Amino acid sequence: MxxxxxxxxxxxxxxxxIRAARELGVGTVVIYSTADRDALHVHLADEAICVGPARSTESYLNMNNILSAAVATGAQAIHPGFGFLSxxxxxxxxxxxxxIKFIGPSAKVMDMMGDKINARAEMIKAGVPVTPGSEGEVHTTDEAVKIAEEIGYPIILKASAGGGGKGxxxxxxxxxxxxxxxxxxAEAQAAFGNGAMFIERMIxxxxxxxxxxxxxxHGNVIHLGERDCSLQRNNQKVLEESPSVAIGHTLRNEITSAAVKAAQHVSYENAGTIEFxxxxxSGKFYFMEMNTRVQVEHPVTEFVxxxxxxxxxxxxxxxNELSVKQEDVTFSGHAIECRINAxxxxxxxxxxxxxxxxxxLPGGGVGLRVDSAMYSGYTIPPYYDSMIAKVIVHGENRFEALMKMQRALLEFDVEGVTTNVDFQLELISDPHVVAGDYDTSFLGNVFLPEYQKED
Incomplete structure (x- = not known):
């Protein structure tokens, strides 16, 4: 190890x-910007090195400084987490x-699956269903108009190198x-340095x-079930749960088998997520993209x-080989995650x-965890993503998980900054969400208009 x-x-x-590594007996080095000098990860790690000023491009995206920190401290591997360089x-x-071992897939596989156009082509080869769309990069509006006419409206434009709802x-x-x-x-060029687009029929x-x-x-690929991430605002996830109430036994087998087939086709190593x-x-599902990293919502899968x-x-x-084989994986109960943002x-x-x-922070009882780097007296810097915590619950069934999440959010108390805790509490208590009756249109078209009418 x-x-x-x-x-x-x-x-x-x-x-x-840090916590996972410590439980494996592995030492940790963290990097930090000048704005994160007092951050919790700096206090918890065995070693910490400042890699630059507050601006991400000069610190958390500064490849040379990060690699220099790894060499200087004798780190044998780098875990990128999610976002930034992941x-x-x-x-x-x-x-x-x-x-230095990159804790993730190889650069070759990342190029293959991280680029949405390449990934789409590979999924067609693998026999995984994809939505009708452009067969390569689209660079001009004239090309876009022609392709859209062939596909038919409505369509969705996506940045080839995109992520996080941008482009x-x-x-x-x-x-x-x-x-x-x-x-x-323009948004894609600014965010990723790559303005290449592609077009798909909008589902x-x-x-x-x-x-x-x-x-x-060693050639082993397994799945750990599915997550339903349909509650989104501006293409960014707000709440996730596992398993999905929209999927029965037969469809679950089909969609998880397709995901394994996709990963096997590219000889995928490490953690990844196939999104559909x-x-x-119609009951039909279509490949959307692959995230070649750990996901924000991975705890719901860990619980079930x-x-x-x-x-x-x-x-x-x-x-090492995976510690579990597919036949050893069993699923139990229901898990939900709410993202808490400042x-x-x-x-x-x-x-x-x-x-x-x-x-x-809420606690007590079995099946409740809060992943956070907050502490009383900590100053949340204005330079980074606004997510400050994740509340994750697990129950024997979906109703118990819903009630446990409501209880946890009622206990969650942060003073000094405004958070979306009350928003999440209203969302998790909404009759449609309680009934599992929602899709990707629900938050923006149904819930938010009513929520924003309230005083």
Missing amino acids: FNKILIANRGEIAVRI ENSKFARLCEEMN IRKVNTVEELVPAFEAAQ FPARHIEVQILGDS LLDES SGVDIVKEQIRVANG ENPKFNFAPSPGKITNLF
């Missing part, structure tokens, strides 16, 4: 990785060249296409279903499967950085 790994991230995921094939390739636009008519394409392309409304997979260097859109009216995904990541990167839902979810003057 590795003696020491470097964690190239911050916040709750850095804390999560899906950057150039960084993974640099790690390989410097004989995506839904288009219902030809009149909307040109301004939407130009805006999405909307739909269920957003994703399957957690794990692979190792499910058209409930009993498998520690982050520990498996470290073991697989070390060259933001004001009443003012268009404006970020709310600042000092936490008092903090009480």
Whole structure:
């Protein structure tokens, strides 16, 4: 096993990785920006190195400084977490060249599956269903208009190198296409340095279903069931649960088998997620994309499967076989995760950085966990993502999980900054959500208009 790994991230995921590594007997080094000098991950790790100023491009995205920190501290591997450099094939390739193990898939596979156009082509080869769409990169509005006419409206524009909901636009008519394409392309260029787009027929409304997979260097690939991530705002997930109430036994077998087939086709190693859109009216599902990293919502899968995904990541990167085989994986109960953000839902979810003057995190009972890097007296910096905690619950059934989440959110108390806790409490208590009657259109078209009417 590795003696020491470097964690190239911050916040709750850095804390999560530190804890997993410590339980495996592995030493940890973390990086931090000047704005994160007092962050929890800095206090918890065995070693900490400042890699630059507050701006992400000069610190958490600074490949040279991060690799120098790994070399200086003798770290044998780098865990990128999610976001930042987690899906950057150039960084993974640099790690390989410097004989530092990147805890994730190879740069080659990352290029294949991280780029949405390449991934789509590979899924067609693997026999995994994909939505009708462009067969390659789209660079001009003239190309976009022609392809959209062939596919038929409505369509969705996506940045080839995209993620986190950026570079995506839904288009219902030809009149909307040109301004939407130009805006999405500009956003993609600014966010990813790559303005290449592609176009797909829009499956909307739909269920957003994703399957957690794990692979190792010995040819083993397994799935850990599915998550329903249909509750989204601006293409960003708000609440996730496992299993999905929209899927029966037969469809579950079909969609998880397709995910395993996809991962096997590219000889995938480490943790990854295959995302699908499910058209409930027809029962058909379509490959959407693959996330070649650990997901924000991985804890719901850990609760229902009993498998520690982050520990498996470290073991697989070390060259070990997966600790479980598919026939050993059993699923129990129901799990839900709510993302807690420092933001004001009443003012268009404006970020709310600042000092936490008092903090009480919910606890007590079996099947409740809070992943966070907050503590009383900590100042949330304004430079990074607004997510400050994740509340995850597990119950014997969905009703118990819903009630446990309501109880947890009622206990959650943060003073000094505004959060979306009350918003999440209303969402988890909504009759449609309680009944499992929702899709990707629900939050934006049904819940939010009513929520924003309230005083």
